[in-house]
Amino acid sequence: METFESLVRAEFAPKNTYLNTASTGLLPARAVEAMRTAVASVAAGRPADMFADVEAARASFARLVQVPATRVAAGASVAVYSGLIAAALPPGAEVLTAEADFSSVVNPFHVRGDLKVRAVPLERLAGSVRPGTALVAVSAAQSADGRVADLPAIREAARAHGARTYVDASQAAGWLPLTADAYDFVSSVAFKWLVCPRGVAFLVVPEDFGGLTPLFAGWVAGQAPWDSCYGPVEELAHSARRFDESPSLFSYAGARHSLELVEKLGVERVHTHDLGLADRFRTGLRELGHEPVPAPDSPIVSVPGLGRLQPELSAAGVEVSDRAGNLRAAFHLYNTPADVDRLLDALRP
Numbered sequence: 001m002e003t004f005e006s007l008v009r010a011e012f013a014p015k016n017t018y019l020n021t022a023s024t025g026l027l028p029a030r031a032v033e034a035m036r037t038a039v040a041s042v043a044a045g046r047p048a049d050m051f052a053d054v055e056a057a058r059a060s061f062a063r064l065v066q067v068p069a070t071r072v073a074a075g076a077s078v079a080v081y082s083g084l085i086a087a088a089l090p091p092g093a094e095v096l097t098a099e100a101d102f103s104s105v106v107n108p109f110h111v112r113g114d115l116k117v118r119a120v121p122l123e124r125l126a127g128s129v130r131p132g133t134a135l136v137a138v139s140a141a142q143s144a145d146g147r148v149a150d151l152p153a154i155r156e157a158a159r160a161h162g163a164r165t166y167v168d169a170s171q172a173a174g175w176l177p178l179t180a181d182a183y184d185f186v187s188s189v190a191f192k193w194l195v196c197p198r199g200v201a202f203l204v205v206p207e208d209f210g211g212l213t214p215l216f217a218g219w220v221a222g223q224a225p226w227d228s229c230y231g232p233v234e235e236l237a238h239s240a241r242r243f244d245e246s247p248s249l250f251s252y253a254g255a256r257h258s259l260e261l262v263e264k265l266g267v268e269r270v271h272t273h274d275l276g277l278a279d280r281f282r283t284g285l286r287e288l289g290h291e292p293v294p295a296p297d298s299p300i301v302s303v304p305g306l307g308r309l310q311p312e313l314s315a316a317g318v319e320v321s322d323r324a325g326n327l328r329a330a331f332h333l334y335n336t337p338a339d340v341d342r343l344l345d346a347l348r349p
Helices: 004-011 029-043 051-065 079-086 102-109 151-160 249-265 267-285 307-315 337-347
Strands: 071-074 094-098 117-122 133-139 164-168 185-189 200-202 300-303 321-324 328-329
Touching: 004 029, 004 249, 029 249, 051 071, 051 200, 051 249, 071 079, 071 267, 079 102, 079 164, 079 185, 079 200, 102 117, 102 133, 133 337, 151 164, 151 307, 185 300, 249 267, 267 300, 267 337, 307 321, 307 328, 307 337
Parallel strands: 094 117, 094 133, 133 164, 164 185
Antiparallel strands: 071 200, 185 200, 300 328, 321 328
């Protein structure tokens, strides 16, 4: 009988202590094999139907965030989807963001030049929504230090003032249970906690498309894509596929298998596993005299002042990140208590 542990052991075999999922997730063996097969098929002149992989990945992501697949667009970049949402806002609209949020989430609103972008501390985001706020844009979990946004409070404040919500789940999808239907727009790259190859991203839109215009619609956005290759697309897809980017097919060939694995493991079980390891690390840090950035209920742990140790930790086979001088460790499904203890031992004076 397959268990969480046996499934993980069969798919992941890192050669080091890898605690850097907040940068890039490890690929499962099934995704690696699928990509090898896809590349070999093209090299042999018999390319597989990788568009079927795109649809399987779309459907899998939709199940993970609990929405119909018809509401999910498939692409490659959160910044592109942020730009699409930014383009739909009227001149002068106010966009409320969290201070120092990830650039792909906030920068497209700034480069418009005619929007009022207001940034406040993450903890004050819900309380800062006001009459006239058009959109609240925020990462579900902060890339820099793992702090988790109070999404229910933000949603309710936005609804009370008639504002839309845009959530980037790139640092949350895969470990944090999410119901995307609770928000107007939800985007996510998949190469982090969803353990997919780079080049895969998704956008969830409302049933009525939320006022978005498919500005970058190409042939894949047509209701009948293979009949939409030349000239203007006569009929856009009736679903969120109208917002698709032309997909990185080799990446999607692997992504469908990565997402199926996350579904099989179960986000709730991954959530419990990841947070248990992060709590173990926080306890150990305090015993060593270090106080992490307060980010309870997050698998990302940021330790002020220790980022300088990243090169020597890497040389010792422990992979973490240096973010603005902070050491950032991220604990995911393939990590174990032994990984936590190895990092703590490396931090001992």
